[in-house]
Amino acid sequence: RGIEPPDGFPLTPENIRFVNYVFDYFLKKANPSALGMFDLDRMFSSPGSQDLDLLKKTLGRVERRYLPLMESVLKRHEKEKYRVEPLLFLALMRQESRFDPLSISQVGAAGITQIMPGTGLLLGMTAIFQPPYFKKAREVMLKERTMKARALKLIREPKEFCREEDARKARQFMQEALSWKKKREALYRRYKRELLSHKRDDRLDPEKAIDAGYRLFSELMRGQRGDISLALAAYNAGSRAVKKYNGLPPYPETVTFRNRVLRYYRQYLTKMGWMSADGRPGT
Template identity: 30%
Template structure:
């Protein structure tokens, strides 16, 4: 166990799971991501989106890799598609501040569009709002269904930022 902890620290990754939380809840300590905590908190407050939801979406989308690029071409922490980024006025999708602000703004619009139904807003973030509207709910795409489940699970997981 100590060997894996040492490897994680060398990689700049510190994840501790504790089982002392009530009802078996897990606490993830994500020290390596504290660099984005201010951007996340600011964007969440500015756009009235729960901060924990922003953390959950970023965790599912990019695993906190600001240089992530998907096979479909989505970029950055919140995996903005080029068309979405352009629509939101993003100049550099790899800039964490720009990416987070635009991603949270987009998420806020989806939450409003789907009348505060987080399942539908999260599905639309992944599959597009047209797909959600066309199916009248979460589209039957396995990737989207897994994504919604994952984000909601992460959203319900206590996250604690710690200093190293």
């Protein structure tokens, strides 16, 4: 489940349940010497991986812009049990927002590290834009998902005969889901427009966002015992989803998020000369 080589087989929503099972079984049964032969989704270790001055000389212009902020964040949290490797966290930010501090997702996550309002409050942020209709948008989204799930269940359930009544109900549920979808999209468009209009939100402050995102990811790394893939999945889909599936959730968005972050991480490692193109440690 580690970083795939260029000609390897990436994780997909279709194969992730099988991979979770095999990976979990291997961790439980393999002896220490066998476990030591694989990276097992652990962070890359290099003497220069925490040297931000070295990173500044090698990385691109966009990444270099945020290294000073990362440096202050790393100093504040240098005693954390899981000090996240800077290149890994840069890869996370690249996937989350393309380093855009004003990025806002379709569900209200905001900033360079894409923090949700509720998560921001839990992380100690005080200025969070959370109007009354934001909660309504969440409720509308859940109704949309419920109707869609009901429709798909009727369509996918094996039946000896395809009943016309089931097809009619499935169509009705899907139409209701589309109706809720339009309402949900309208509410989140309004939220994005108003948030960008007044900008009084800690998540749009790059330094505060990087600090909060780093603390969150560091805590997730600790909770997942240093497993990058599981920590990334928890960052994207929540720790409950990781626990529910005993591994990466089979959500297309989450699997894609994990794959791309690790791809960017590998690109950075390769650029620094710490990993070869075939995924082996560099010289």
